[in-house]
Amino acid sequence: MFKKLAADALGLSDIGKVIEPQDYDKTEADDYVLHEKGEKIYFIIKTKxxxxxxxxxALIHVDGDSAVSKKRTLKRYDYKYNTIYNVSLETAGTIDLDVEIKFVIGEKVFSIDINKSYAEKIKDLYKSLISIERIMKENDKHKNYMLDSLDYATKTLSSQGFSQTQSPSESFKEITEYTNSWLNSMSDQYSNEDFGHVFDLYLKN
Structure with a gap:
């Protein structure tokens, strides 16, 4: 009992371990993966x-109140709607027991301590997340270019007026339909929903 209380006080009880693929189905998170939609687990870190x-x-977080409570809250962060940024990795020193991976997804800040025996695996996760961050930054840059182009086109059209061969209502409808179609196309082009190809590159399951 004393060892357990000491571990809780020092924060050692919440140092995570990496779950092996053959044990994914033994975790709570596995129950909430959208297997029917082609969702696949690539990495699980489990603390008490x-x-x-x-x-x-997505990142699926099974959030526990404490190491001694059975209460859990499920939180899901889809990559399509939540940007990953500020990814960093704190490696273990000589006397450290853990490594720490940090990142922000959406507006949520994560700082996860993992037993340093899993350091090599965590490096691969770090490479995956930093690569996803870079892709998302590129997508955001192109989206800004897209909006700037649309703004320029709108101002140019306004200065030139409507087509002489169409009524204003017909011209407006044609422009609106084209703009909507173009925006949807550009949005799909620069929005990634599935990052399986990135995880496949770095994670050797």
Missing amino acids: ADEYCFTNL
């Missing part, structure tokens, strides 16, 4: 309180 499940589509 939490599970952090990285899939090709």
